[in-house]
Amino acid sequence: METTAKGAGESAAAAGSDGSSPRRRSAGSRVKSGEIREIIEQEIVTGERRAGERLDEQAVAARFGVSRTPVREAINQLASAGLVELIPNRGAFVRATGLGELVEMFEVMAELEGMAGRLAARRIAASARVRLREALASCENAAARDAPDEYYYENERFHQAIYDACGNGFLAEEARRLHLRLKAFRRLQLRVPQRMRQSLAEHRGIVAAIEAGDGERAEAELKSHIMVQGERFADLVASLTPKGS
Template structure:
């Protein structure tokens, strides 16, 4: 079952409690649809909201103190990510994501990121190099602060910088699309003990390979960075129970 002994993703951090909801607000203190989406997606992937459960727009709006418009936007984003199913005349329902489906998506993600890294090593231009270095430094700083939520968002920028540097717009767009679909599951990755600091070590190897133009190593390092095996895989699956079966 080698296929089922792997899972991918860079993920981060503890799920926020209602007392912390939402963690990030706009400058004016208003809750945005993206923030609502983050909270709902974490509740879905951690099993707080079970497959088949209906998402009541009015109840969610009351919880966040907003109108139904940003809630509807958040639910539509979750539907695009495959976490929610929209049923005409019935509403939005949590969709079950099976382990086999996750493995398949993460295998494709690893291949895409590996290819982006290989091309970036050959094609990276000075502005893209500066963005990659800045994103890497931000990850270093977040890890030094032991701030997994901050690390997660900086990690997103790190991977986006690699997509930007690859010089293939189609690949970059598809990688972003799949990254967005898998972000909730990737975020859980840092629940695995010591994962944030191990991720940072892997980032250093990826940057070093891209810096010297070693496409083969950059590709291999990124694939390994995305894939999770052995005990880390078992720990991640346990964190998803009972959501993933």
Template sequence: MDSAIDTAPSTLKAGEPADRSLPAASSAGPAGGVKRKAGDIRDRLEQEIATGTHPAGERLDEQVIAARFGVSRTPVREAINQLVAGGLVERIPNRGAFVRAMGLAELVEMFEVMAELEAMAGRLAARRIDAAGAKRLETALVACEAAADREAHDAYYYENERFHEAIYDACGNAFLAGEARRLHLRLKAFRRLQLRFPHRMRQSLAEHRRIVAAIEAGDGPGAEAELKGHILVQGERFADLVATLKP
């Protein structure tokens, strides 16, 4: 089964009007605006690839995408580069950028490895976290709570990223943190998608609270178990969501 689930044909047609639901660019200046637009486009394409709107093997045409979102090709090119870095898209010399085939079995395997890496990071963080690290972790938890209260799934995902980053930094093992970050990037689209499963965001938040409690208590085995379950359930929820997307 490909990562791009066959639920609908691509809607990226030449001459389409700009997608006006794209958030406004940052007012921080031209460079900041391009970066913001690229991130917004990446997020939209990322979700569409994960849900099968753009199936495996489809070519992503920069000009068509730029017309769709009403932007120049510069942020589109940057967005596609980010998708390439995340493993969702591959560039083929002299042909362009294409949605990469990724089977459900491969995704489940990556979630299993991710669970082990996060579990180890949590166990080490419980032994090594300092006052500054604990404060950063608590701040990230509060931000997750605020996003959950607003039912803001995408905002919650990005606060969730910061939450896990705090754990990676607190573990005191740069190699482990680097490997976790690389795999986190590969799974980003699917970790975002599973948060839209009914009640998953609230369940994730409850898991975050237990993780923080274990780390702050210096309970290495407890933090390890909580983080492992936290990631494995994401893989299960993703598989459930895929099943609901089948025609």
């Protein structure tokens, strides 16, 4: 319902202006606290910052050409989001998001999505139904053109549409948060061959269940839809990390 004034749609902008340039103060366009948060967040989720790495306030401040104050604010927000860990008088460290925790997060995500689907099947409004259909159609298009990146984006929209359709604003917000946090990891597993087509097939089943008003089925399908992602991802990570957790 009410946009929380900062949690909504800001990550897209950050993803676009990613790049490696530290973005020093370029004559008049100072970086603000929010931008710093986005950039560091990107760096963490993309793995540019290693887990356990200490991020020094002064160093970050110097890098962006700002003082410690906005950096502190950014770090605090990241700590609230669970991306960094604040040790009282030691500093801020990027939290190690181990494989185990990731699986846990996918497990919770599956439950929340399932819940949203169940509720959506019962409560979906006409306007939300239209948006859901549109989102599915966009997914079909992207898949037909065999465009993974596009599909990735439309997939976002599809899931957002389900959140919005569930009739529980709080749930929608929580799901959005988690979705955002898993974003980086989710992206990887779309590279798996055939995953896109299978994902699309699952999407169709989900929409069918929702349209039929079958909450139980929608829930079950969404749960497995997410858990498959989690498992695939676990396989992927396990296959390319030599040292293992």
